[in-house]
Amino acid sequence: MIYLTRREVFSASHRIYNPELSDEENFKLYGKCSNPNGHGHNYEIEVTVAGEVNPETGYVIDLNHLKEIIREYVIEKLDHKNLNVDVDFLKGKIPTAENILIAIWEQLKDKIPDGKLYSIKLYETENNYVEYRGE
Template sequence: MNIYITRRETFSASHRLYNENFTDEENERVFGKCSNPNGHGHNYILEVVVKGEPNKNTGYVIDLKILKSIIRENVIKKVDHKNLNIDVDFLKGIIPTAENIAIGIWNELKDKIPDAKLYAVKLYETENNYVEYKGE
């Protein structure tokens, strides 16, 4: 039996979408206004989903206080109010699209959750756009 538990967190960050191997014109064509040389920002919503069986003694798959602490220590502290292109080690050399950010967050969390298994990372970049990564 698997139960799925979700913890939601928020963070604000800036980024610029560009490929250093493209000309300015190519970056503008591919990434549009998201390639603004001065960057732009988002108020992200992050949902981390873990799965597992409830512990017979506690009824928890994972204590949500523990999951909250893991997410904040390993992700939020690193990305909140940061420039994702410059300030975030796990995104160095990667175009910080929502897709790549979600993969990076997955990699930061995948081995750090006790007694449960990371199931999905869902990242909302806007209220209408989000990505979901399941480590496949």
Template sequence: MTYLTRQYHFSAAHRLHSIHLSDEENVKLFGKCNNPNGHGHNYYVDVQVKGEPSKETGMIINLADLDEIVEREIMDKFDHMNLNLDTEEFKELNPTSEVVAMVFYNLLK
């Protein structure tokens, strides 16, 4: 089994806020990430594929195809967006790093 990891980069804004916590608890837990107007981050996304390299090509996946998939499913939807306000995927979710990773995994699987 061979693993190949490719890294991608995008920028986006968000606000971390839990409806299950008071405003004071949100500020204490999330700090500057709880700013009511949101704030930005530069995100790095590692996408890993696994498999046996093809006998014909020596590749698990054509990297141009992988780049196209990531561009369509991640970059086009989230780059330079406010995750809370501009994207359907995070309308009802608190966009913590863990939740972003889960959403992206589900988009790419």
């Protein structure tokens, strides 16, 4: 089994808060991440596809095709956006790194034509990242 990974970057803002809680409760739970005006990150995403090497192409998946898929279904929808307001597939979700990552998985899971989506990592800062391997 080969594991092939493509890395992309995007910048986005968000406010982490639960609308069912008061501002005081949100601050107690999420700290400065619940600032009413939000805050931003320069995110990095790593998408890993697992599979066997196709003997005709020598690829698990063509990296240019994987790049196009990630850019169309993820980067174009998230880059320079407010994750609370501008992103349809995040509507109604608290935009924590965990929830963003699960939503990205849902965007990509049926779009990989060769191999199988194995994992996605989302780096929110240089020190913090989350990884998801599906359901």
